[in-house]
Amino acid sequence: MMAEDQIIGFRRDRIGARLICLLNVMRLARATGVRGRYLWLSDPASDHTELNDPHDFLAPDFVAAHIEVVPAVPDLSRLPNVGTAAPGMSLGGFRERLAAGERYECDTMAETVRFMDESLESADAEIHEIARSIRLAAPLARELEKARALVARAGGGAPVAIHVRRGDILDGDPWSYSSWATKYVPDEFYRAFISMSEGPVLSFSDTPAAVAHLGQGDPRILPVTRILDAGKLPQAARDLLELLLMADCERVGAPSHSAFSRAAAVAGQCRIVSLPDALPEDLRNAAYDALLERVISRQDSFFAPGDLAQTAGFAARHAVVTGRGPELIGALAGNGDFLERFPFLYKDLAVTAWASGRMQKARKLAQLGLNAPLIRHRDKPQCRQVLLVAPAGNQPEQNRLVDAQFLTLLFSGRAAEGPIIPVLARRLVRQKSESVQALLFPPRLLQAYLRPTPEGGDGAKALPLWTLRLDWAEFVRGKALLRELREWPRLWEKMKPVASGLSELEDRLAGGDRPGASDAEAMRFGFCAAILRLNGRLKRSFALLNWLEEIRPGQVLTHKRLADTCFAAGQAHGGWKWLDSAMALAPENPMLRLSGAIRAAQQGDGTRARRHLAEAEALRPDLDLTAVVRRGFIRQLP
Secondary structure: OOOOEEEEEEOOOOHHHHHHHHHHHHHHHHHHOOEEEEEEEOOOOOOOHHHOOHHHOEOHHHHHHHEEEEOOOOOOOOOOEHHHHHHHOOHHHHHHHHHOOOOEEEOOOOOOOOOOOOOHHHHHHHHHHHHOOOOEOHHHHHHHHHHHHHHHHHOOOOOEEEEEOOOHHHHOOOHHHOOOOOOOOOHHHHHHHHOOOOOOEEEEEOOHHHHHHHHOOOOOEEEHHHOOOOOOOOHHHHHHHHHHHHHOOOEEEEEOOOHHHHHHHHHOOOEEEEEOOOOOHHHHHHHHHHHHHHHHHOHHHOOOHHHHHHHHHHHHHHHHHHOOHHHHHHHHOOOHHHHHHOOHHHHHHHHHHHHOOOHHHHHHHHHHHHHOOOOOHHHHHHHHHHHHHOOOOOHHHHHHHHHHHHHHHHOOOHHHOOOHHHHHHHHHHHHOOHHHHHHOOOHHHHHHHOEEOHHHOOOOEEOOOHHHHHHHHHHOOOHHHHHHHHHOOOHHHHHHHHOOOHHHHHHHHHOOOOOOOOHHHHHHHHHHHHHHHHOOOHHHHHHHHHHHHHHOOOOHHHHHHHHHHHHHOOOHHHHHHHHHHHHHHOOOOHHHHHHHHHHHHHOOOHHHHHHHHHHHHHHOOOOHHHHHHHHHHHOOOO
């Protein structure tokens, strides 16, 4: 890695993720005019030694131009991540930072990195063009040409593809002990996807026998093992050729988080149909009905026990929607050996019991899950959520415990997954709980953002957690959760419920007018300003917030939002001015003190950070979030 390389890519996974990352580095370097380099791991002790030499797959001149082989995992921890920064930055702003000498690391594995002023279509078009410049090693180029000729001879129209992930998820240790809803797709959804086309269906799978099982003899399904000479090529080379064959297809039915199929979409022109969500509603619902019925009454029809277990996770969600939760619990909960072997099902069944109103059963299943020897840490949070919200003792004490732990769960990633915490958020906002008041969330916004959540039980409604995280993004540490907060839902979808009249107001402000506003309008436009700040529209955010401060001075939430916008703009002095003012306006608010601790820690001011942390702890001794902030932001300070 040369000092002049300003965009450095690295992944240590298999060929699909490495290829996406490499293509992103190439696009970003070309779009900004700086040098980019992909670091290719060549480690004899790694899990993927078959990938150690990129010359096995790519032409020598291509490798020399874009890749550097490294013998160990590089330390890129001090470089900002371009995938996290891009949604809140313009391409011009990125160029300015690079021109100032900043360097970035890229670890994107499943999508095109794009900046807030770039359209998805234009970014994808650029990366498709770059992908055409990839030159394969000569033996692979010949094999790809032969394989494409075989597919063309299949006839019947444009081919589609299915990517069937099974392998160690079925029976491997430890992968099969956990649920993989974003990587595993039950047979019924693949069959629904296949029914939407008439031509050949190329199947890509790590378990060909599982494809034969789901296909039930369908002659249109063409396994890729018939197209490529499996014995002639090393595994990694086959993976690359399979990826390029998949990229040739019109559509690919695949799990929502499949790096392999996403790589095909980035490298080619195929459209990913994420299963099951992207299926037409009628086909999706019929497939859900069929798999639920099969889990309840025909458990011997599955390819393997792990197939039943993973499918049961999908069935649990549909059982709640259709009111068949008790049937599913009755079909599975009595099989202790099966649940101990696939302990993630305790979590799914406990949530199903909670949503079905069977609180005692929910608590029992959740406790069994936490006690299961094979359960993974990633599957414990929903068991803990059930124990938290399913009443078991003194109700006032339970309510205080729930309220105190809610803030910690809110700013976690996996710990807040599932339907329980969004349903709880709605309840706490309605009750104006102490924790929700500390978040300064305007209760009048609740109706604008409530959404039904069938997984929460009959008539349940949930408040999307991004609405509460919005004004406290500094508490979000994980790159994935921060990216999710910025990108989902999209900017306009976030703003739509409250943005009526926003364009007209911004036009008047730009013209120098200073109109008044009702309480409801001020609340709505302040929320819009926070959304704009989160997504990098800092000038628009400043304009709205400065106007609000003029017409309604001394509002604590406006001051907090001005502080956030100043910090986002790199204006630390202004950030502290407004944050200190917010703390003075609301001296009893522990969240403002914790925010001050985080901001000080980010600037290396340990004395100030610890002072604010101690103040927060004195205000709310029962708040677990204080310990989280200490561990995550302050402990590393000298």
